[in-house]
Amino acid sequence: MAQASVKPIPILKDELDIVIPTIRNLDFLEMWRPFFEQYHLIIVQDGDPSKIIKVPQGFDYELYNRNDINRILGPKSSCISFKDSACRCFGYMVSKKKYIYTIDDDCFVAKDPSGKSINALEQHIKNLLSPSTPFFFNTLYDPYTEGADFVRGYPFSLREGAPTAVSHGLWLNIPDYDAPTQLVKPRERNTRYVDAVLTIPKGTLFPMCGMNLGFNRELIGPAMYFGLMGDGQPIGRYDDMWAGWCVKVICDHLGYGVKTGLPYIWHSKASNPFVNLKKEYNGIFWQEEAIPFFQSVILPKECTNVQKCYIELSKQVKEKLGKVDPYFNKLADAMVTWIEAWDELNPSGANSDKLPNGPTK
Amino acid sequence: MSHSIKDDEVDIVIAALHSDLTSLLNEWRPVFSRFHIIIVMDPDLKEDLEIPEGFNVDVFTKSDIDRVVGSSSTIFSGYSCRYFGFLVSRKKYIVSIDDDCMPAKDNQGFIVDIVAQHIANLTTPATPFFFNTLYDPFRKGADFVRGYPFSLRTGVTCALSCGLWLNLADYDAPTQALKGGQRNSRYVDAVLTVPARAMMPVSGINIAFNRELVGPALFPAFRLAKEGKLRWETVEDIWSGMCAKVICDHLGLGVKSGLPYVWRTERGNAIDSLKKEWEGVKLMEEVVPFFESVRFNRASVKAEDCVVEMAKQVKEQLGQSDPVFTRAADAMVEWVRLWKAVGTSSAVPEG
Numbered sequence: 001m002a003q004a005s006v007k008p009i010p011i012l013k014d015e016l017d018i019v020i021p022t023i024r025n026l027d028f029l030e031m032w033r034p035f036f037e038q039y040h041l042i043i044v045q046d047g048d049p050s051k052i053i054k055v056p057q058g059f060d061y062e063l064y065n066r067n068d069i070n071r072i073l074g075p076k077s078s079c080i081s082f083k084d085s086a087c088r089c090f091g092y093m094v095s096k097k098k099y100i101y102t103i104d105d106d107c108f109v110a111k112d113p114s115g116k117s118i119n120a121l122e123q124h125i126k127n128l129l130s131p132s133t134p135f136f137f138n139t140l141y142d143p144y145t146e147g148a149d150f151v152r153g154y155p156f157s158l159r160e161g162a163p164t165a166v167s168h169g170l171w172l173n174i175p176d177y178d179a180p181t182q183l184v185k186p187r188e189r190n191t192r193y194v195d196a197v198l199t200i201p202k203g204t205l206f207p208m209c210g211m212n213l214g215f216n217r218e219l220i221g222p223a224m225y226f227g228l229m230g231d232g233q234p235i236g237r238y239d240d241m242w243a244g245w246c247v248k249v250i251c252d253h254l255g256y257g258v259k260t261g262l263p264y265i266w267h268s269k270a271s272n273p274f275v276n277l278k279k280e281y282n283g284i285f286w287q288e289e290a291i292p293f294f295q296s297v298i299l300p301k302e303c304t305n306v307q308k309c310y311i312e313l314s315k316q317v318k319e320k321l322g323k324v325d326p327y328f329n330k331l332a333d334a335m336v337t338w339i340e341a342w343d344e345l346n347p348s349g350a351n352s353d354k355l356p357n358g359p360t361k
Numbered sequence: 362m363s364h365s366i367k368d369d370e371v372d373i374v375i376a377a378l379h380s381d382l383t384s385l386l387n388e389w390r391p392v393f394s395r396f397h398i399i400i401v402m403d404p405d406l407k408e409d410l411e412i413p414e415g416f417n418v419d420v421f422t423k424s425d426i427d428r429v430v431g432s433s434s435t436i437f438s439g440y441s442c443r444y445f446g447f448l449v450s451r452k453k454y455i456v457s458i459d460d461d462c463m464p465a466k467d468n469q470g471f472i473v474d475i476v477a478q479h480i481a482n483l484t485t486p487a488t489p490f491f492f493n494t495l496y497d498p499f500r501k502g503a504d505f506v507r508g509y510p511f512s513l514r515t516g517v518t519c520a521l522s523c524g525l526w527l528n529l530a531d532y533d534a535p536t537q538a539l540k541g542g543q544r545n546s547r548y549v550d551a552v553l554t555v556p557a558r559a560m561m562p563v564s565g566i567n568i569a570f571n572r573e574l575v576g577p578a579l580f581p582a583f584r585l586a587k588e589g590k591l592r593w594e595t596v597e598d599i600w601s602g603m604c605a606k607v608i609c610d611h612l613g614l615g616v617k618s619g620l621p622y623v624w625r626t627e628r629g630n631a632i633d634s635l636k637k638e639w640e641g642v643k644l645m646e647e648v649v650p651f652f653e654s655v656r657f658n659r660a661s662v663k664a665e666d667c668v669v670e671m672a673k674q675v676k677e678q679l680g681q682s683d684p685v686f687t688r689a690a691d692a693m694v695e696w697v698r699l700w701k702a703v704g705t706s707s708a709v710p711e712g
Contacts, residue, residue: 113468136649137561139523139618140530140545147547149540152533152592153562153599155645168494175495178507185504190495192502194551201559206492207508241508260494284511291491291510 009126013038016099016125019091023047023083024105029056031108035119039101042091044069047083064090076344079337084230086239088210093342098218099128104211106269110172113193123263124167124214127197131161132257134202141196142259161199165220165256166247169212170194171267176209178237178284179277182270197261202252205294208244212265215247219256221346222306223247225338228331235327236279241287242331245294250309253299282325289324293317307339314339366480372572373398373476374446374457378439378590380408387413388463392474399446401426403590404438421445433699435692439590440565441581441597444696447572448704454483455576456569459592462623465527468548478621479522479569482552486516487615489557497552497617519554520575520614521605524567529625531564533642534593537631552619557610560652563602566592567623574614577665577700578605582692583685585641591629596641600689603652608667611657644683651678665697 018039020026023046029036033056041061045053049065069090070077080090085104092100101121110118130144136158143150143159150159175190200206215224223246226239251258297316303309314335321328373396375382382400386393390413397417402410404423412418426437426445437445443457456479465473485499491513498505498514505514529537530545537543555561570579583600609616655674661667672693679686 135560137555137559137618139525139561139564141549147543147545149530149532149536149543151562152531152536152564153596153602153645154533155649156642157646158649170494175504176507177504178509181504181507188502188504190502192500192550194496194549195547196549196551198553200492201556203558204492204556206494207506209494209507237507244508260492280507287508287510288512291513 009122010129011038012099012125015097016101017042017091017095017097018121019044019088019095019100019102020105021046021085021088021091022053022105026053026055026105028105028108029059033058035109035121039121040097042095044088044091046085046087062094064094072345073341076337076341079225079228079334079341081226081229081233081239082231084233084236084239085210086226086229089224089226089243089338092217092221092224093345095217098216099125099214100217100221101214102210103213103265104267107171107211107265107267110264110266112264118263118265120169120212120263120265121214124169127167127259127262128164128214128216130164132164132199132259133158133161134199134252134257135162137201138198141198141261145197162255162257163216163219164259165216165251166208166258167214168206168208168258168260169214169263169265170261171209171211172264174267174270176211176267179273179280180284182273182276186270186273193264194261197259200248200258200260205245205248205291206258206260208240208247210240210243211267212263213240220247220251220306222339222342223250223310225310225335228327228334233327234325235282235286237276238280238283238287241283245290246310246313249294249297249299249313250306253303253309254306282327286324289321293320307343310339311336366477368395369397370453371396371476371480372446372450372452372455374443374450374455375400375460376440376443376446376457377402377406377410377460379460380406381411382460383411383413385460385463386416390415391472392464392476396476397452399450401437401442401446403442421449429703430699434695435699436581436584439588440592440595441584443565444579444581447576447579448700450572453571453573454480454569455572456480457565458623459566459625461626461628462526462567463626465548465622465624467622468550473621473623475524475567475621475623478552479524482522482617482620483519483569483571485519487519487554487617488513488516489554489610489615492556493553496619497554500552517613517615518571518574519617520571520609520612521563521616522569523561523563523602523616523618524569524621524623525549525619526566526625527622529627531566531592531625534631534635535642537593538635541631548622549619552617555606555616555618560603560649561606561616561618562599563605563616564592565598565602566625567621574612575605575609575664576704577668577697578608580604580668580693580696582689582696584688584692585644585685587640589634591634593629593631593634594641596645599645600648603648604668604671604693607652607655608657608664608671611661611667612664644685647679647682651675665700668693668697
């Protein structure tokens with residue numbers, strides 16, 4: 001049965017990087033200071049590299065702009081999106097840590113129903129350090145949480161669970177709706193605090209939002225490629241979705257779990273729905289093809305690690321989705337480039353050298 | 362999205378394992394008094410039933426059961442007596458709770474109207490093919506999130522609504538024995554669809570279902586040798602629920618879990634139960650691979666056909682390992698026969 005968690009949650013300050021994509025400023029970090037100050041930040045600056053992004057005093061960080069990305073990856077930098085927050089996945093690649101937490105720059109600290117400020121990072125760590133239960137649904141949600149457990153009828157042989165690869169958090173205030181829904185319900189706000197974490201069952205896909213996301217980089221990092229979006233691409237706002245479908249299929253294959261639910265952050269900015277509609281337009285149609293594709297993907301048992309799974313996936317994307325639009329051929333190639341770049345930057349047994357504060361030299 | 366419940370579409374079914382239901386029904390009066398209530402007495406109960414005035418209630422006793430089912434081999438003792446209530450009901454929806462469940466309060470302090478919530482769950486679509494991270498998109502203040510395929514947003518009919526329990530949660534005996542003081546105080550304000558192909562433990566303590574669609578798929582079949590009068594001495598509902606889930610998956614029907622909550626009162630001693638009954642917990646281990654691999658004929662488009670198909674596979678694949686499975690398979694077949702003879706036959710779900 002589940003262990004009662006009475007031990008304090010480890011901070012993991014030397015094992016976790018916070019990756020933040022930004023194009024404007026990092027003022028939001030002031031509010032997060034009590035919770036983020038102990039951690040190393042990786043800032044991925046999108047857009048104009050000549051702009052100086054000020055990082056609030058006292059944070060330990062490394063910052064990469066487009067020039068850095070091009071310099072570090074050379075021709076392989078083509079797989080990293082420009083003018084889209086998808087560029088954040090560059091941060092995953094250069095990190096040397098075991099865990100990543102990524103958050104958008106319009107996400108602030110939320111309060112729980114008792115009025116207490118929510119330490120989102122602490123909850124993500126809790127989620128990632130405790131097992132998932134993808135093989136059998138527990139009706140009382142996360143059985144490893146204090147005050148809960150496995151219910152009657154839950155097979156004992158499945159109570160050890162599976163390693164958790166992803167912790168998907170949620171958002172109060174502006175919900176993560178698509179453009180059509182935003183247009184129809186411009187005033188809807190998410191005010192419902194659902195006090196639960198749960199594992200998404202094996203074999204089920206979900207829309208993974210990158211606004212408030214934690215993951216075990218050692219377990220699933222190479223699958224967290226956020227695709228080709230933004231400038232010069234026919235699609236936007238599907239970066240995290242694409243990563244989520246790939247990640248879930250690979251997690252299901254390798255026996256890892258994906259959790260969703262707590263923690264909540266406060267999402268403050270509603271992006272322009274008309275701009276969003278243009279970005280999402282192709283995605284709305286293409287996802288109708290992509291979803292059945294991902295639902296029927298079979299990864300051969302020779303795919304024993306994430307990179308092998310991901311390369312195999314890229315082959316199947318080319319084969320089956322290439323005919324939907326040439327974009328998918330480009331994307332499949334970019335998926336391969338991403339893995340090549342990942343392996344180059346992360347050879348097995350690499351040291352985790354601490355980088356000095358500031359932009360990379 | 363609210364749905365006005367037609368009172369004559371709902372039956373409340375309660376298995377009486379205790380004779381004095383006065384405080385139970387009085388507590389539920391604000392919620393239950395509009396509806397027709399079927400109380401089925403555990404045939405083993407010796408005392409007379411005590412119920413308060415002012416309810417539209419039909420009580421069925423051992424002699425009623427014997428009269429209606431005749432020489433059927435179906436065992437209606439203990440918690441299984443409620444299935445008799447499902448059998449004789451003529452309503453579209455059934456809401457069933459154990460007789461030790463009282464109304465709960467939500468986070469705002471309001472009494473939970475379990476009938477309204479269960480009916481809302483059953484009359485709004487379920488979304489089993491893709492997980493919505495904001496839970497039930499049909500609840501007020503929620504919707505489908507970005508990335509949810511549009512073609513899947515119409516959803517499917519929800520056939521089963523599984524509620525939860527505050528205070529004494531539905532734990533098995535080993536868990537409750539080890540965590541003697543643990544009480545569930547977490548009110549999780551969500552309803553969600555349990556995805557297709559996911560297995561789950563469907564507890565009989567607080568459920569509701571569309572009787573026309575899945576009535577035959579909830580049955581008394583899996584009886585432990587030392588099955589007792591406390592929930593943690595049984596797994597009959599777990600077995601039935603796992604069958605019902607794969608049947609719903611096959612028929613393209615949805616199963617929701619979450620709200621509403623009931624307040625489950627203290628009863629019994631988990632350690633005593635543990636000494637008495639361990640078999641059920643062991644047997645559940647064997648059935649997981651079976652449920653993962655159950656397949657149905659495309660021609661099985663009604664719940665009763667699926668039950669018969671399942672029974673055959675249970676006998677063939679699980680019968681060897683323990684006679685309880687063979688008996689369960691036979692009981693499932695007998696249940697369908699009884700359902701067809703006494704109950705009303707189920708509808709074909711809309712395609």
